[in-house]
Amino acid sequence: MRRLVDIRPQRASRLLLGALPIVVLLLFYLLASEARHADNPADKVLPTFAAMAQAAHDFTTQRDPASDRIVLVADTIASLYRLGLGLAIATATALFLGLLLGTVPLARALLGPMVAIIAVIPPVAVLPILFIVLGLDEASKIALIAIGIAPFMTRDLTGFVTGLPAEQFAKAQTLGANSWQLAIRVALPQLMPRLIEALRLSMGPGWVFLIAAEAVASDVGLGYRIFLVRRYFAMDIILPYVAWISLLAILADALLLFVSRRGFPWAHGGGR
Amino acid sequence: MTALLELRDIWVEYGDKIVLERVSLQLAEGSFVAVVGPSGAGKSTFLRLVLGQEAPTRGQVLLDGRPMRAECGPDRGVVFQRYSVFPHLTALGNVLFGIECAQAPVAARLFGAKRRAARDLAVEMLAAVGLEHSLGVYPAQMSGGMQQRLAIAQALVKHPRILLLDEPFGALDPGIRLDMHALITRLWQEHGLTIVMVTHDIGEAFKLGTRVLAFDKRRHDPHAPHRFGATVTYDLSLDRKNPPPPALVADLSGRLLA
Numbered sequence: 001m002r003r004l005v006d007i008r009p010q011r012a013s014r015l016l017l018g019a020l021p022i023v024v025l026l027l028f029y030l031l032a033s034e035a036r037h038a039d040n041p042a043d044k045v046l047p048t049f050a051a052m053a054q055a056a057h058d059f060t061t062q063r064d065p066a067s068d069r070i071v072l073v074a075d076t077i078a079s080l081y082r083l084g085l086g087l088a089i090a091t092a093t094a095l096f097l098g099l100l101l102g103t104v105p106l107a108r109a110l111l112g113p114m115v116a117i118i119a120v121i122p123p124v125a126v127l128p129i130l131f132i133v134l135g136l137d138e139a140s141k142i143a144l145i146a147i148g149i150a151p152f153m154t155r156d157l158t159g160f161v162t163g164l165p166a167e168q169f170a171k172a173q174t175l176g177a178n179s180w181q182l183a184i185r186v187a188l189p190q191l192m193p194r195l196i197e198a199l200r201l202s203m204g205p206g207w208v209f210l211i212a213a214e215a216v217a218s219d220v221g222l223g224y225r226i227f228l229v230r231r232y233f234a235m236d237i238i239l240p241y242v243a244w245i246s247l248l249a250i251l252a253d254a255l256l257l258f259v260s261r262r263g264f265p266w267a268h269g270g271g272r
Numbered sequence: 273m274t275a276l277l278e279l280r281d282i283w284v285e286y287g288d289k290i291v292l293e294r295v296s297l298q299l300a301e302g303s304f305v306a307v308v309g310p311s312g313a314g315k316s317t318f319l320r321l322v323l324g325q326e327a328p329t330r331g332q333v334l335l336d337g338r339p340m341r342a343e344c345g346p347d348r349g350v351v352f353q354r355y356s357v358f359p360h361l362t363a364l365g366n367v368l369f370g371i372e373c374a375q376a377p378v379a380a381r382l383f384g385a386k387r388r389a390a391r392d393l394a395v396e397m398l399a400a401v402g403l404e405h406s407l408g409v410y411p412a413q414m415s416g417g418m419q420q421r422l423a424i425a426q427a428l429v430k431h432p433r434i435l436l437l438d439e440p441f442g443a444l445d446p447g448i449r450l451d452m453h454a455l456i457t458r459l460w461q462e463h464g465l466t467i468v469m470v471t472h473d474i475g476e477a478f479k480l481g482t483r484v485l486a487f488d489k490r491r492h493d494p495h496a497p498h499r500f501g502a503t504v505t506y507d508l509s510l511d512r513k514n515p516p517p518p519a520l521v522a523d524l525s526g527r528l529l530a
Contacts, residue, residue: 165355170325171423172358173344175370175430181380185369189360266360266410 047236055236079222086145094153102161103183123148141213148209149202193267196260276301282331293501306481307470313487314502315470349427350436356423357411364407367394370430401425417448437469484508
């Protein structure tokens with residue numbers, strides 16, 4: 001008798017197994033929605049797929065009066081701009097600090113405790129401060145994402161560099177490397193795949209901070225739209241929006257993985 | 273002959289724990305020094321001391337008659353048992369690294385004619401260790417033996433005064449190990465190297481070394497095992513033609529296994 005832990009599904013059955021829970025979930029939603037609509041044809045909590053398709057048609061064709069863009073496009077551009085800029089600032093900061101703190105013990109002693117303290121502050125708790133200091137415009141939202149992500153990313157990258165084998169640093173020094181060369185030729189390249197990994201993991205919190213900031217004060221954006229239509233109980237808009245956000249997140253993740261595999265083949269099990 | 277490396281009454285202590293005591297040595301240029309001893313007898317500490325990763329608590333280390341700073345430098349090359357090569361660089365990149373560090377302090381990379389010259393040098397070094405067909409291969413795709421060949425080429429391109437080997441062949445298959453013995457012997461002769469090799473393998477030590485140093489504790493306090501440090505208990509000069517007396521080898525092996 002084979003043990004449960006030894007049964008490894010083939011590729012085809014793996015795809016099938018993976019699709020199964022999703023199909024079950026959709027089916028379950030369909031039945032629940034039908035049941036509610038049988039009770040009350042005007043039900044808004046579990047809209048039918050037809051209603052969602054109609055809503056999706058509306059927000060992909062109608063224009064936002066403020067920007068004269070299609071609603072979904074305007075929201076997506078605004079949100080991705082904030083998220084992208086916030087993540088870029090966080091990544092650049094974390095890369096610089098992680099490299100510095102990881103390779104230079106003096107810098108670690110100086111800045112390590114401060115980074116550790118900042119990292120435990122719940123970012124959304126400082127959102128009011130950001131609104132007061134930076135105003136209600138783009139800057140405060142971008143800052144929330146950057147402040148929310150940069151500290152723990154910095155700690156992760158610092159830990160990674162300090163965890164590189166000491167032999168490598170000794171070897172590099174016997175090959176004549178100075179501190180600068182050690183940082184940019186030994187630590188930095190090995191840090192890059194880890195940076196992308198950290199960025200992939202940060203996407204989740206990044207979206208949370210973005211939607212939180214947009215929910216509180218904004219006039220365009222994916223998070224803004226969801227919280228706006230919530231007032232009218234418009235689940236037929238909220239659900240497709242959530243699906244769209246998930247799709248964007250999956251695409252971003254796949255893109256980062258692709259970049260990492262292409263750029264750093266040695267970190268993914270070799271390859272020339 | 274003047275000593276290339278001299279240790280004068282070295283003590284290494286970690287708090288209460290004494291690792292090495294009263295180690296005084298002179299290593300001649302061109303010698304192949306094999307260091308043996310049981311685990312915990314300070315072989316690795318001795319190697320780190322010469323490498324400069326560690327400073328002695330007392331005593332002096334002199335390189336070419338001048339006091340050596342406790343810092344790794346290009347005059348002492350090293351090959352560790354593992355993690356000796358950079359996983360993110362190809363074989364060629366690994367060997368180029370040492371040349372690039374010396375010639376490009378800021379960019380740490382070479383371009384144009386300088387790069388071509390450096391590349392020729394690196395390829396020559398890789399050919400010397402038998403890796404001329406693996407220039408573009410990353411370490412993760414190499415066998416253990418190839419990685420150690422690469423590590424040796426990487427170190428030799430800097431022409432170190434001393435090459436330190438820390439159990440370099442310990443993780444290799446017996447057949448590969450024999451190949452590596454032949455390789456390191458050839459390189460030692462051709463390049464006139466001075467080698468200090470730490471090993472667990474007594475046979476390897478006597479086969480390769482022109483001098484075998486055995487580290488062990490002379491005194492032992494069973495109630496305070498850290499009270500006394502290890503020192504050089506045997507110091508044998510060999511020529512590589514005549515084998516050492518079998519009784520002596522048996523005695524040493526017995527001590528090391530005990």
